Amino acid sequence: MTDKAQDVAGDADNRKYKAPALEKGLDILELLAASGNPLTTSQMATQLGRSVSELFRMVLALEYRGYIVASDDGRDGYTLSNKLFTLGIARAPSKTLLEVALPVMSELTRQIGQSCHVAVVSGDQVVVIGRIESPGDLGFSVRVGYRRPLIQATSGRPLFGFQSPETRALMLDKLEGFDAASIEAFVRQADETVERGYVSDASDFVAGVTDLSAPVLGSRGALAAITVPYVKTKPQVCTLEQALEHLRAAAEKISRQMSEYS
Numbered sequence: 001m002t003d004k005a006q007d008v009a010g011d012a013d014n015r016k017y018k019a020p021a022l023e024k025g026l027d028i029l030e031l032l033a034a035s036g037n038p039l040t041t042s043q044m045a046t047q048l049g050r051s052v053s054e055l056f057r058m059v060l061a062l063e064y065r066g067y068i069v070a071s072d073d074g075r076d077g078y079t080l081s082n083k084l085f086t087l088g089i090a091r092a093p094s095k096t097l098l099e100v101a102l103p104v105m106s107e108l109t110r111q112i113g114q115s116c117h118v119a120v121v122s123g124d125q126v127v128v129i130g131r132i133e134s135p136g137d138l139g140f141s142v143r144v145g146y147r148r149p150l151i152q153a154t155s156g157r158p159l160f161g162f163q164s165p166e167t168r169a170l171m172l173d174k175l176e177g178f179d180a181a182s183i184e185a186f187v188r189q190a191d192e193t194v195e196r197g198y199v200s201d202a203s204d205f206v207a208g209v210t211d212l213s214a215p216v217l218g219s220r221g222a223l224a225a226i227t228v229p230y231v232k233t234k235p236q237v238c239t240l241e242q243a244l245e246h247l248r249a250a251a252e253k254i255s256r257q258m259s260e261y262s
Contacts, residue, residue: 024050024058029080032068038077082145097224098130100257101216105132105226108250113237115141116228116247118216119155124174126153126225136237140209140229151178151186155225157199158215161190162222198248200240203229212244214251218258226251 027048032039041059045052059078062068068078101118108116109132117131128146133139150156150171160171175183193199203209206229213227228247230240238246 021058024055025062028055028058028062029067029084032078032080038071038075038079040077043077097216097258101224101226101254102130102132104250104254104257105130108226108228108246109133109135111238111246112228112243113139113233114228114230114243115139116226116250117142117144118224118226119153119159120224121150121156121159121171122147124150124171124176126150126156126159129224136233138231138233140206140231142227142229149175149178151175151182152204154199154201154203154211155213155227156186157190157193158213158225159222160186161194162215162217164221167221198244200244208232210240212240212247214248215255216251216258217255223255223258226254 027050028044031044031047039047041055042052044050044059045055048055059068063070063078066081066083069081071077071079097118097120105116105118113134113136115132115134117128119126119128121127125147126149128142128144131141131144133141148156150160160168163171172183172187197214199211199213201211203211208231210230210232211227212230213225215222216224216226226247228243230243232240
């Protein structure tokens with residue numbers, strides 16, 4: 001049994017009421033959420049310290065209910081679907097953010113001829129909770145539910161930078177698997193983002209895309225980040241500089257409207 005599985009088992013032994021079948025399902029979901037690659041039932045069993053026969057029916061049930069899906073990229077195994085994410089954003093705070101942001105974002109895409117998306121922090125990751133496609137025939141967009149480690153995401157800089165020192169410390173405590181130099185570089189980039197008020201950098205993920213990102217601010221710091229993956233097209237609806245100006249105005253407008261719900 002792995003250390004994680006032993007810790008979970010130890011915690012369970014101290015509780016009055018237990019639900020073994022439910023906890024097997026939760027173990028599978030948490031394992032897949034933490035894994036960067038699809039996992040087969042056999043691999044799950046090994047990492048959870050269980051037998052394949054213990055997990056087989058649970059895996060089938062989770063697949064039937066839509067919580068996990070077979071990998072669609074040719075690799076064997078299962079990954080999480082967006083179902084848990086969809087359930088999560090149905091909560092009132094995220095719903096309110098989307099209700100305010102999406103109309104403003106829609107107007108932004110019409111102004112600049114580019115797509116945009118809104119992302120929030122979830123644990124040690126940034127997750128996209130809403131997007132508006134480019135109104136033109138061509139464009140680049142990021143799917144809803146897309147996740148990337150906070151430290152590697154462009155929107156992670158404003159989401160981390162525009163926070164109190166206490167919140168920053170809590171966010172840094174959640175980062176795992178990154179060396180000190182990478183974390184220091186991220187913090188420095190976040191500080192530079194705060195000084196400028198925005199991010200404008202060539203994407204390190206997609207060639208030919210410039211990531212523009214600005215924070216949606218609340219009373220306690222950044223609530224979200226609005227990001228435009230800017231693609232230079234012909235003819236241009238607006239320049240990169242004009243797109244950045246419109247983006248910042250949109251983020252400020254959403255921030256003002258969100259303050260009414262505080």
